[in-house]
Each structure stands twice: as C-alpha cells, then as structure tokens.
Amino acid sequence: MILLFIIGISLIQFRLYYLNVKYGTKVPNYILLFGILACHYFVFPELFYPDTKTIRINCGLPIFGINIAFWTLGTIAVSLTHIIWTLWKLKKEST
Numbered sequence: 137m138i139l140l141f142i143i144g145i146s147l148i149q150f151r152l153y154y155l156n157v158k159y160g161t162k163v164p165n166y167i168l169l170f171g172i173l174a175c176h177y178f179v180f181p182e183l184f185y186p187d188t189k190t191i192r193i194n195c196g197l198p199i200f201g202i203n204i205a206f207w208t209l210g211t212i213a214v215s216l217t218h219i220i221w222t223l224w225k226l227k228k229e230s231t
Contacts, residue, residue, distance in 0.1 A: 138184060138205050145172065145180070145210075146217045153221045169218050176210030 149172050156163055181203045188194045 138202065139209065141180070141184075142176075142206070142209050142213050145176075146213045149214065149217050150221060157225070165218065165221070169214060173211065173214050176206050176214060180210070181206045 149168065152168055153165055155161075156165065156168065181199075184202050186198050
C-alpha cells in the first residue's frame with residue numbers, strides 16, 4: 137500500500153511539473169521537489185501509522201518501518217521523477 141501511494145505521489149509530481157510548464161507559472165521545479173520531499177519526511181508517514189491501543193503496550197517498530205520506507209523509497213521516487221522530468225524536458229526542447 138505504501139509503495140502504491142509513493143508511485144501515486146510521483147505521478148502527481150510529474151503532473152505538477154507539466155502544469156507548471158503549461159501555464160507558465162513562476163514556481164521553480166526545485167521548490168516542488170523539496171516540498172514533496174518534505175511531505176515524504178514529515179506528512180505522509182503519519183497517514184499510515186497504526187492505531188494505538190491504551191489497553192496494551194504499543195511497539196514502535198511498525199512506525200519505524202513506515203518512516204524508513206517513506207524516507208528511502210520516497211526520496212528515490214522523488215529524485216527519479218525529477219531527473220526523468222528534466223531529461224524529458226531537455227529532449228523535448230532539443231527536437
């Protein structure tokens with residue numbers, strides 16, 4: 137589920153880059169890159185945290201795994217999406 141979410145965010149990132157060029161906004165692509173990367177570090181992992189139960193002891197290991205998954209896979213996905221967009225845009229401009 138986390139992997140599908142990260143892939144969906146990458147598609148949204150690609151779409152934001154496309155809309156940024158199409159409408160000629162003044163937002164640089166690196167601001168979108170760092171904004172989405174910050175969301176992968178601070179916002180998105182909290183959406184997948186398991187519910188805590190007050191009756192028993194709650195282990196922090198699932199939260200650690202979710203954070204590591206978003207930090208590593210999210211960083212790789214955001215960086216690859218940015219690189220692919222940059223190369224695609226350069227190829228499109230050269231032809």
